Amino acid sequence: MIKSIQIKALAGETRLKILRLLAEPEIHFGNQWSADPVELGVCMTLIADALDVAQPTASRHLDILKQAGFISVRKHMKWSYCKRDDAAIRDFLNQLGEEILLKNQAELCPSKEG
Incomplete structure (x- = not known):
């Protein structure tokens, strides 16, 4: 997965709220009758509805999260259902943390050439 797409996906407060929801x-959407959330x-x-935004606006945010690999979207009958991919989120955060730590170590301990 391209990290820049994932970083951009997490840069929006609305998309972060979607991931939190x-x-x-079961807590935020327990009233869903069409399928087990x-x-x-x-x-x-x-x-x-939970975001209090129009359907196209929500769809755009959900598509960005899907492209980043943070959610999956599945069609069931005539509706589309979104599910958070915790493993993908965890992998991304671990990779990002490692990358930042390695970069910081390289800056703090430059090689002695010369």
Whole structure:
């Protein structure tokens, strides 16, 4: 996955809110009647309602999160359901942390050539 796409996906407060909501779908979307929000995911319409934004706006944010690999989207009957990919988020954060630590170590301990 391209890190710049993932970083941009996390740069928006609305997208961070979506990830927070999807972290606990049973709490935030327990009223979803069409499917189990934990097993299948959360209907895009309910996500738009929770954000108090229009459906196209929510869809745009969800598409960015999907491109970054942070959520999966699955069609069931006539609706699309979104589910957070905790493993992908964890992997990204671990890689980012390692990259930052390695860069900091290189800056703090430059090689002695010369």
